[in-house]
Amino acid sequence: MKAKLRMDAAQLALGGPLGFATERDLVALAAALDAVEVPALSSTEEGLLALRSELPGGFVAQVRREIANGNDPLGELFCEVRSSVSRRSQGAVYTPLPIVRWMLRRIADQGEPARVVDPGSGSGRFLVEAGRAFPRAELVGVELDPVAALLTRAHLAAAGLACRARVVVEDYRAVALPRIGGRTAFVGNPPYVRHHLIEARWKQWLTDQARSRKLQVSQLAGLHAHFYLATALHARPGDFGTFITAAEWLDVNYGSLVRGLFLEFLGGRSIVVVEPSERPFPDALATGAVTEFEVGTRPDSIRFERVATVAGGLATAEPRMICRERLESERRWSQLTRSVRRGPEGYVELGELCRVHRGQVTGANKVWTEGPHSAKLPDSVLFRTVTRARELFQADGRLASDSMLRRIVDLPEDLSVFSASERKAIDRFLAAARQQGVHLGYIASKRRAWWSVGLRTPAPILATYMARRPPAFVRNVVNARHINIAHGLYPREPLAEAVLERLTKYLATGTSTQDGRTYAGGLTKFEPREMERLLVPSPGLLMQQTS
Numbered sequence: 001m002k003a004k005l006r007m008d009a010a011q012l013a014l015g016g017p018l019g020f021a022t023e024r025d026l027v028a029l030a031a032a033l034d035a036v037e038v039p040a041l042s043s044t045e046e047g048l049l050a051l052r053s054e055l056p057g058g059f060v061a062q063v064r065r066e067i068a069n070g071n072d073p074l075g076e077l078f079c080e081v082r083s084s085v086s087r088r089s090q091g092a093v094y095t096p097l098p099i100v101r102w103m104l105r106r107i108a109d110q111g112e113p114a115r116v117v118d119p120g121s122g123s124g125r126f127l128v129e130a131g132r133a134f135p136r137a138e139l140v141g142v143e144l145d146p147v148a149a150l151l152t153r154a155h156l157a158a159a160g161l162a163c164r165a166r167v168v169v170e171d172y173r174a175v176a177l178p179r180i181g182g183r184t185a186f187v188g189n190p191p192y193v194r195h196h197l198i199e200a201r202w203k204q205w206l207t208d209q210a211r212s213r214k215l216q217v218s219q220l221a222g223l224h225a226h227f228y229l230a231t232a233l234h235a236r237p238g239d240f241g242t243f244i245t246a247a248e249w250l251d252v253n254y255g256s257l258v259r260g261l262f263l264e265f266l267g268g269r270s271i272v273v274v275e276p277s278e279r280p281f282p283d284a285l286a287t288g289a290v291t292e293f294e295v296g297t298r299p300d301s302i303r304f305e306r307v308a309t310v311a312g313g314l315a316t317a318e319p320r321m322i323c324r325e326r327l328e329s330e331r332r333w334s335q336l337t338r339s340v341r342r343g344p345e346g347y348v349e350l351g352e353l354c355r356v357h358r359g360q361v362t363g364a365n366k367v368w369t370e371g372p373h374s375a376k377l378p379d380s381v382l383f384r385t386v387t388r389a390r391e392l393f394q395a396d397g398r399l400a401s402d403s404m405l406r407r408i409v410d411l412p413e414d415l416s417v418f419s420a421s422e423r424k425a426i427d428r429f430l431a432a433a434r435q436q437g438v439h440l441g442y443i444a445s446k447r448r449a450w451w452s453v454g455l456r457t458p459a460p461i462l463a464t465y466m467a468r469r470p471p472a473f474v475r476n477v478v479n480a481r482h483i484n485i486a487h488g489l490y491p492r493e494p495l496a497e498a499v500l501e502r503l504t505k506y507l508a509t510g511t512s513t514q515d516g517r518t519y520a521g522g523l524t525k526f527e528p529r530e531m532e533r534l535l536v537p538s539p540g541l542l543m544q545q546t547s
Contacts (some may be wrong), residue, residue: 023147026081030074032060034162035154050483067128067158068212074151075123077518083191084132092122092148095189096245100125103242103290104133107185110240110294113137114182117188119172119227119232126188131161137185142172143283173205173230186234186241190227195254202226208311209233211255213265218254228258232265237296240267247273247289250333251517259273263327266293270303270319273337275518281432300324307338334517343535351532353503353539354489356530358388358465359482360455362408363443367433368453370407373441376425378418382407384457389464392472392486397508399462410481413449455481458497459488461504465526471516473507475500487528495539502542 068072075094082092104126114129114137121141131139140163143149149169156165168175177184194201203219206226210217223244231241249255250273262268274288301321322336330336350356362368370382384402385394391405392482409428420427430451433439444450458479464472464486473489482488493502515534516526 001135015255015450023081026074026077027147027150029060029077030150030154030209032465032517033063033074033156035150035153048320052547055483064158065154067400072125072128072155072157075125078123078148078151081451085457092120092145093189093192093461094122094123097125097289099131099244100129103244104129107187107240107242107292108133108369110185111183113185113240115140115180115412117177117186118142118188120281121187122148122189124155124167127152127165128159128161129155129183130187131289132166133161134185137164140177141165141167142170143167144171144177146167166270173202173226179236184239184241186231186239186243189244190224192246192425193223195222198223198226205349206257206399207213212430215260215264216256218257222246222248222254225258226257228261228266232295233260235295238294239296240292240294240353242290244288247287247334250289251301251331253331256331258516259327259333262291262293263324266292267295267297267299268302269297269299269307271333271337272305272307273334275306275308283449299325304333304337306335307440332517344540346538347535348505348538350536351529352463352492353495353536354491354532356463356528356531357456357459357488357490359484359486359488360453361443361484362453363441364433364436364438365483368409369440370409373432374409374429377409377429378422378425381409381411381426383410383481384478385455385483386486387470387483389467389485392462392464392474393467394475395472397473398475398506399480400477402480405480406481407482408453408455410453410455411449413452413453415451433495455483457481457490458489458492461489461507463487463489463526463531464509465516465531466523468523470511470513471507471526471531472522473504473511487526487530487531494541499542506536506542507537510534510536 026235034474043166053159064072067541072094079094112134115136116127116137117140118126118130119126119142121127121143127139127141130137140374141149141152141156143152149167152167153162156162156167206221206229207217207219209229224243228243231243235241248270249258262271268293272289272290272292286429290385301323303319304322305319320337327336343457365387366371369387370377375381384405385408386399387406387408392399415423417428433451438444439450447454458476458481460476462474462476462480462482463486473486490498511534516524518524
């Protein structure tokens with residue numbers, strides 16, 4: 001479709017990569033496709049409807065044919081006119097059509113609804129596909145952006161569905177959905193907007209509505225959490241639906257609201273997680289999770305599935321059935337989509353052998369890292385420290401030299417222990433740090449003495465915790481310190497040197513990215529408690545392997 005539109009760009013003389021320079025041209029095309037008036041359009045934008053006569057009839061007919069063939073040229077053009085950056089504030093990320101169709105095929109098994117509601121219709125992809133899948137259903141689109149709402153109306157009109165559709169230009173959280181005699185299906189991709197872009201009044205709305213239902217709530221929740229809650233408020237027993245959102249709510253603390261809604265108020269039936277190495281949304285670096293629900297039901301078990309590819313839609317692997325009681329007790333759900341790993345006899349969790357601690361946060365690495373500004377400080381306050389993850393990757397399992405490591409300034413809380421000459425150098429260093437406002441920083445302000453970083457004691461084993469590969473585990477022979485780019489593994493009881501060496505080697509070869517928390521683009525992170533859950537041979541087995 002894009003290639004065909006480019007061929008017509010010269011004829012249109014409207015500019016832009018697809019022949020559309022501004023939203024003015026896009027509104028003209030929507031008008032030519034018989035989109036009805038959207039009340040929220042300004043008088044200036046209403047005047048653009050007269051531009052329909054400027055578009056070549058052949059071009060409009062071509063767009064109609066593309067829509068009849070199941071494509072969404074209006075959505076493609078909108079994503080060209082408005083860049084992904086400009087759409088980010090409203091969370092306008094469009095779902096690929098193969099995934100839209102896959103989602104609708106799945107919920108069609110629950111019967112035909114009397115009404116389909118899309119909470120954020122965008123260019124109308126979900127509504128048009130729902131109209132084709134459910135030929136008797138009323139179609140309702142809710143869209144806050146008047147231009148996108150106009151495109152939804154144009155898309156529905158060109159698809160021959162306008163006679164049973166309406167598009168409301170309003171916030172989904174405030175829209176009134178009249179009761180109907182039959183069931184409503186809620187489908188779509190709720191907008192993804194981070195909490196700092198959400199108005200205070202809506203954060204308060206979220207808090208009030210959630211607490212009234214005795215649900216945990218955090219004002220750090222993104223806009224998709226608001227839409228899940230609004231759906232629970234709009235829905236009636238028997239209603240059902242499917243949403244695709246970023247998958248972060250499965251694991252993060254502020255996702256507890258969505259998890260609670262899914263279990264208790266929406267009647268969650270299944271969750272399909274897209275492998276984080278995939279990109280379900282082409283113009284956004286975001287993970288994906290598809291939920292399916294039926295309001296008023298309370299299944300004993302929830303179906304969890306995982307998909308490795310989004311090309312041509314979603315093809316799920318063998319599902320796992322997870323009992324409700326376990327979901328109610330678990331704080332992280334994404335790992336439940338993976339098969340359970342069971343270690344051989346004699347294996348234990350790493351946490352039984354070692355405590356895992358992230359390195360200290362300095363609050364201002366440039367200041368606390370040795371340099372000209374720290375000249376003449378006594379060596380006793382300068383510590384060789386792992387400050388970059390690549391230092392561990394390059395160590396190849398054994399940090400045997402600290403010559404390439406930088407030194408971190410770590411002053412004690414009591415500065416009276418230094419000699420007069422040492423104190424003079426320290427005071428000069430602290431005065432320079434004050435000039436940069438280091439003492440006012442969040443981290444420094446939380447310390448008992450703002451100048452004392454408080455590096456942890458050397459850990460026998462160091463590990464990276466965030467990369468697009470498994471962690472690097474390194475035997476810390478030189479007793480280097482580490483800051484918060486690495487984890488330190490501290491044995492709960494003294495371990496023989498041979499056991500430490502063997503444990504390090506086992507972790508380096510036996511740890512998979514599947515053991516951690518994977519984000520969009522394949523970036524995997526191991527929080528300390530996640531690393532402690534790794535299965536490792538017991539000290540007895542490790543000793544046998546070294547003998």
